[in-house]
Amino acid sequence: MGFDADNEILRDFIIEAEEVLDQLSGQLVELEVQPHNNELLNSIFRGFHSIKGSAGFLQIEPLVTLCHATENVFGSLRNNTISVDAHLMDVILEAFDQVNILFSQVNAGMVLKPASESLIQELNAISEQNITQSNTPDCNKNTDEYKNTEEVSEAEFEDLVNAFQAQSEAQSQVTDSLAQITDSPAQTNSITSPRNKSALQDVKHLDHQLDQYLRVNTQRLDEIMNLVGELVLIRNRCQKLTLPLKDEATSKSIGHLDKVTQALQNAVMKIRMQPIKKVFNRFPKVVRDLARQLDKSVNLELHGEETELDKNLVEAIVDPLIHLIRNAVDHGIELPAARKAAHKPPSGIIRLSAQQAGDQIHIIIQDDGGGMDPSLIKSKALQKNIITPEAAEQLSHVEIFNLIFAPGFSTKETISDISGRGVGMDVVKNKLTQLNGTIEVQSTQGQGTRVDIKVPLTLAIMPTLMVRLAHQIFALPLTHVVEIVPLIPANIHQLAAKNMVRLREKIIPLIFLKQWLMPKLEDLNHSQDEYMVIVSIDSQLIALAVDGLLGQEEVLIKPLDELLQGTPGISGATLTGEGQIALVLDLAGLIEHYYTLSDK
């Protein structure tokens, strides 16, 4: 095989093997619950078998050896010569871990470090066992198994093939003669027609099942998605341009363009959708390993695995979700003794669910553990100067719990190796915010904690609210906008040198966006501000004062040029329907940067 072909095959292998390994991960955990499920055993056997097969061609010897030894254990399991026990599970999981390590070495192009001899020997020892010893029937079984390893000689094989051919020749001769004898068309039809009928039905049935699948490079999909996004912008522009024309033919065409663009957008989005099951599958193992390590008993319940979301999103939320789940096991679920004392069932439950809600995916992680102590969190936050004592007084429970997302926050004195390390919750939140998603935490001490994550279905095209600050246009992500109200100067108050405004019964911070975004503007005349856009960031309501409202628009966000990337508070730019450039605001980043800045 040529060099290029080898590379392609290796790439194919890596992609496919990864899928198999993902699947095996969930299946191995399932095995403990269903040790006698033959279908499961077959499936697991085939998993290792498939990897072994291709690895052989790619000459990845260590992987072949290990998979072979592992597959043999499952061969014996499904033949019922051995059965699942704790020792077997331990060895199998060790083997699976080693397979994963080898695989990542292959993936990274590193030199392979074969699995230890002792592991291979352990696997072989297990697969060669027999649960009932030294009875005559088993002696026979053993010799049968032994006979099975003998080769079939070429001569023997040829004999069998020839025998089959001779037999089938004889059979067709008989059918032909019969056909000749019973010559009348009606009778020949009756001989053959029942068979034909069922065969026809078979083909029709199979035709319906015929699903064609195509493997597509995701980069190409990204390109298509980008083009669709551009099309959306052009459609917006066309709509604006033709609105004043009031020409029926034109508006009809534009209406049609709108419909088709929508449909195209949805269709492309659908291509990139994958069931979240892909991500959820690896969690049972994560939970099991961690619970074992901490001597806790934890069950992970998965719901809504079929919920679909954009491929890029699926990949992006893996790390945050893993972190949150590990957190739930580590800090959430109590040790068995503590649970018993609290009259809770000995096994903790973590419920991970996903569902679609409008144009967002709603993921909930709920545990029945010890919950969080709001006073403890508040005092830690004060201690780390994350909030001032005055601010601390005003916080609601929900706001206190959301303090755990502040950078540098950790309630454990020594950051545990498991899920602390300071990398934690603030990184999770940042990642989700980057995806235009939100995360909230709620907790009841003694009962449990619930994390709510919302991410939009797609990353590329976003509904926005277009606002005007002086002569410039900015786009606000619509997902954060709660309402829009007129700005009434009489309602503005000052509190500790900060602007606040009354919104019905609440008093919330008021930000004059022009001050932050256009500080050099000659005429910072606040009386120009007509409206307040009320947004929700981290469950906190904030009012943003703007000069004018231009309406809602669905836009494609384009990243800023290299020089401008990283500008705090700006997540990109887009074109409005008028053909003007609008900067897209990253509200959370904006507030984080400017609000704290103004503190100093």
Next chain:
Amino acid sequence: MKILIVDDFSTMRRIIKNLLRDLGYENTYEADNGNTALPLLKNDKYDFLITDWNMPGMSGIELLKIIRADEKLKRLPVLMVTAEAKRDQIIEAAQSGVSGYVVKPFTGAALKDKIDKIFDRGN
């Protein structure tokens, strides 16, 4: 010669496709399981079938038996691809009408050898 390659692992199908191409067989098609393969075999004229043995859904031997029971397909040469040369498996395959078998991993030369043997037999 029109060849159909059946295996649930796409990497494997690609490997076999490439080996066949190196041997000069360009007219190859793929299916990922017996259920999708059967309509293809019945509706188009294939000269040769190479199938994996261990597949979910319909296994290689089940596919073989259906083929051998079909008037149109019963003379189709079938090469079985297996990772093990397990005696009883091979015997059952031969008794069910397989034309030849090859054990993974195999080289292009080994594949050529098997193909020649099948077609020299006057299939």
